[in-house]
Amino acid sequence: xANHSSSNLSRAFSDFVTRGVCxxxxxxxxxxxxxQIVGFGILIPAFVYxxxxxxxxxxPNLLIPGLVGMVSLFGAxxxxxxAIPIERQTETWELLQIAPVSTLTIVFGKSLAxxxxxxxxxxxxxxxxxxxxxxxVTNPLMFVVxxxxxxxxxxxxxxxxxxAAKDMxxxxxxxxxxxxxxxxxxxxxxPIQALPLQLRVISYLTPLxxxxxxxxxxxxxxxxxxxxxxxxxxxWFIVLQSLAVLVLDKRSLTSRITIRSFLGK
Amino acid sequence: MENVIExxxxxxxxxxxxxxxNINLQVRKGEFFGLLGPNGAGKSTTIRMLTSLTKPTxxxxxxxxxxxxxxxxxxxxxxxxxxxxxxxxxxxxAWDNLMFVGELYGVERSVRVERAKxxxxxxxxxxxxxxxxxxxxxxxxxxxxxxxxxxxxPEVLFLDEPTSGLDVQSSRLIRSxxxxxNKEGMTIFLTTHYIDEAxxxxxxxAIIRQGKIVVEDSPEKLKSSLQGxxxxxxxxxxxxxDIETLLRADPIVKDVTKEGDKYHVHTGRPSDVIKKMVQxxxxxxxxxxxxxTKQPSLEDVFVKCTGLDAVQLExxxxxxxxxxxxxxx
Numbered sequence: 001x002a003n004h005s006s007s008n009l010s011r012a013f014s015d016f017v018t019r020g021v022c023x024x025x026x027x028x029x030x031x032x033x034x035x036q037i038v039g040f041g042i043l044i045p046a047f048v049y050x051x052x053x054x055x056x057x058x059x060p061n062l063l064i065p066g067l068v069g070m071v072s073l074f075g076a077x078x079x080x081x082x083a084i085p086i087e088r089q090t091e092t093w094e095l096l097q098i099a100p101v102s103t104l105t106i107v108f109g110k111s112l113a114x115x116x117x118x119x120x121x122x123x124x125x126x127x128x129x130x131x132x133x134x135x136x137v138t139n140p141l142m143f144v145v146x147x148x149x150x151x152x153x154x155x156x157x158x159x160x161x162x163x164a165a166k167d168m169x170x171x172x173x174x175x176x177x178x179x180x181x182x183x184x185x186x187x188x189x190x191p192i193q194a195l196p197l198q199l200r201v202i203s204y205l206t207p208l209x210x211x212x213x214x215x216x217x218x219x220x221x222x223x224x225x226x227x228x229x230x231x232x233x234x235x236w237f238i239v240l241q242s243l244a245v246l247v248l249d250k251r252s253l254t255s256r257i258t259i260r261s262f263l264g265k
Numbered sequence: 266m267e268n269v270i271e272x273x274x275x276x277x278x279x280x281x282x283x284x285x286x287n288i289n290l291q292v293r294k295g296e297f298f299g300l301l302g303p304n305g306a307g308k309s310t311t312i313r314m315l316t317s318l319t320k321p322t323x324x325x326x327x328x329x330x331x332x333x334x335x336x337x338x339x340x341x342x343x344x345x346x347x348x349x350x351x352x353x354x355x356x357x358x359a360w361d362n363l364m365f366v367g368e369l370y371g372v373e374r375s376v377r378v379e380r381a382k383x384x385x386x387x388x389x390x391x392x393x394x395x396x397x398x399x400x401x402x403x404x405x406x407x408x409x410x411x412x413x414x415x416x417x418x419p420e421v422l423f424l425d426e427p428t429s430g431l432d433v434q435s436s437r438l439i440r441s442x443x444x445x446x447n448k449e450g451m452t453i454f455l456t457t458h459y460i461d462e463a464x465x466x467x468x469x470x471a472i473i474r475q476g477k478i479v480v481e482d483s484p485e486k487l488k489s490s491l492q493g494x495x496x497x498x499x500x501x502x503x504x505x506x507d508i509e510t511l512l513r514a515d516p517i518v519k520d521v522t523k524e525g526d527k528y529h530v531h532t533g534r535p536s537d538v539i540k541k542m543v544q545x546x547x548x549x550x551x552x553x554x555x556x557x558t559k560q561p562s563l564e565d566v567f568v569k570c571t572g573l574d575a576v577q578l579e580x581x582x583x584x585x586x587x588x589x590x591x592x593x594x
Binding site for chain 1: 316318338339341342346348350352353354355356357365366368369370371413
């Protein structure tokens with residue numbers, strides 16, 4: 001009996017992962033891995049960073065985490081904000097809904113695609129920054145773990161915003177409105193210890209802060225704080241992903257009737 | 266024979282709107298079932314509840330013996346759904362669309378390759394399998410969409426307006442294909458605006474109006490329910506605005522509808538009506554261009570049950586197509 005239920009559970013988990021990966025591969029192919037998208041994914045955060053850091057002496061232990069944190073945020077969150085409204089508009093979203101996959105599987109698959117894209121951009125950026133600055137990352141494994149957890153979190157953030165927004169422009173504006181303040185108070189350009197107390201408190205409410213801190217600990221050397229930062233990021237991921245599932249489930253019940261009412265059907 | 270679709274006291278509210286009102290439906294295994302109704306009657310909401318896309322407000326709905334609410338993933342694994350819109354990934358080829366959906370349904374790679382090849386051959390698309398679907402005509406896209414719905418070998422196929430807006434050739438091909446699938450034993454649940462299509466294809470139809478099923482039977486039995494009612498179709502050489510009123514004034518005429526340049530005179534006494542039409546034409550200096558009698562059609566049953574006439578139906582279909590084009594364009 002116990003063996004039977006354990007085998008069912010293992011099959012359900014295997015289906016969840018396989019079908020999630022199938023959605024991720026499809027999204028990667030259609031929306032992500034195109035030269036112009038990859039180019040913009042690295043160039044935009046790099047230009048933003050340079051425009052705020054040029055002329056200032058920023059030590060590599062601040063530069064690499066800040067830049068990589070920003071690339072992770074932009075890279076992992078941007079594309080689903082476009083992809084989900086497009087899928088709703090072309091009604092391919094319904095192709096996913098009528099398939100035997102749960103909303104959680106769909107969200108997982110899409111987060112996986114966003115995360116893979118964010119990881120790729122972040123690691124390219126990190127490699128470039130290390131080579132150009134001549135600095136080193138003390139613990140590369142911790143660095144990669146932080147990037148993975150961070151990009152999953154930001155991908156889930158993009159999913160949630162796209163799920164809640166009525167169309168693509170609204171999703172993009174909402175995401176920008178969330179990301180810009182996060183960059184300024186998340187320790188990207190300066191350590192959060194240098195921020196005024198009120199901003200420091202707010203900065204601890206944003207996931208980017210924990211990624212930048214975790215990356216800083218990976219660059220500087222092992223610290224117990226890394227585990228805490230990674231755990232908080234993981235908690236953010238679970239919360240954002242769960243909210244995205246809830247919003248998508250709720251919207252799937254109402255959006256269709258709105259579209260159909262408009263079509264007069 | 267076992268029922269593969271069973272809905273009991275199915276009701277769906279959207280806020281204050283009651284989209285589906287306490288309907289009961291049974292569809293037997295291997296049956297070709299049609300759900301007909303005017304726009305906004307509750308067809309789409311019903312099909313969404315039967316395909317586990319929407320939860321009913323109350324009532325029970327089972328497909329292939331599984332509860333659509335509590336076992337929705339198991340239900341989705343057993344059904345194929347073709348929505349009115351050919352929702353495909355335009356950037357991908359027909360082949361890749363099939364492979365993606367096959368993988369999503371858990372069909373093994375070797376099996377889905379073999380089935381996709383066979384389906385695309387049957388649907389006359391194999392030569393175009395590697396072309397991106399963005400370049401396909403509406404009829405070709407619809408064929409790919411149906412092929413996708415069949416790849417995992419569903420027990421029940423739900424078709425929502427499968428031939429809407431298609432050219433005659435594509436419509437005929439799709440009708441012939443779905444009829445073939447039904448002959449092979451697949452249960453098919455169809456919604457359509459084309460009453461003739463339902464008449465040709467369905468073993469049984471239900472007509473839904475304002476969320477309630479008003480009638481349900483085989484097309485022939487429904488037509489015979491109107492027996493005793495005949496239609497005399499007549500066209501005059503000139504159009505006069507008062508013809509309809511003058512025709513209606515006769516007590517043996519039950520109803521008059523105008524379709525194009527022809528008048529449909531509904532009556533229980535066709536021979537008397539024919540005689541009177543000849544007299545009517547002579548006294549009003551009109552010439553009869555054509556005159557014939559017709560048996561009631563399924564459309565007449567539909568009109569009687571829904572209270573809509575053919576012109577209203579055409580207007581609604583046109584409005585729907587125009588709005589749909591605007592939305593997608």
